[in-house]
Amino acid sequence: MPWVDKELCIGCGICVDECPVDAVSLVDEKAEIDQFVCVRCGKCHPICPEDAVIHDSKRIPLDVEENVERAKQGIAYYSDEENQQKSVQRWINWFTCQTKIAEQTIAQLEAMKKA
Numbered sequence: 001m002p003w004v005d006k007e008l009c010i011g012c013g014i015c016v017d018e019c020p021v022d023a024v025s026l027v028d029e030k031a032e033i034d035q036f037v038c039v040r041c042g043k044c045h046p047i048c049p050e051d052a053v054i055h056d057s058k059r060i061p062l063d064v065e066e067n068v069e070r071a072k073q074g075i076a077y078y079s080d081e082e083n084q085q086k087s088v089q090r091w092i093n094w095f096t097c098q099t100k101i102a103e104q105t106i107a108q109l110e111a112m113k114k115a
């Protein structure tokens, strides 16, 4: 999934015009990609004059940090240890489920690859 490094984006709008599914919009003169609309065609990577469209693998540490922060927010709704631990487990369950979805999706996509 591509994402935009806002430090590099100059708001030229080329990616907005070129995206075939209107997944990109300018917000405060910086491009933003709607991750739920993006179909990962990859067109926005080579056309950006500032190399501001970054591959998602570079976001992994940031995404992990955001996930942990969100989990902490949910856990903080409880003041007692028992419910805090239940909340931690719910987050673990959520990401375990996401891992299974990703694994099974990858398996089906791998099966689509030509030998």
Ligand code: SF4
Pocket (backbone or CB within 6 Å): 004, 008, 009, 010, 011, 012, 013, 014, 015, 016, 030, 031, 047, 048, 049, 050, 051, 052, 053
């Ligand atoms: S093409 Fe690059 S610089 Fe231009 S708006 Fe898109 S991300 Fe920003």
Ligand code: SF4
Pocket (backbone or CB within 6 Å): 002, 018, 019, 020, 021, 022, 023, 024, 033, 037, 038, 039, 040, 041, 042, 043, 044, 045
């Ligand atoms: S990868 Fe394709 S669909 Fe996704 S934002 Fe870029 S141009 Fe749009």
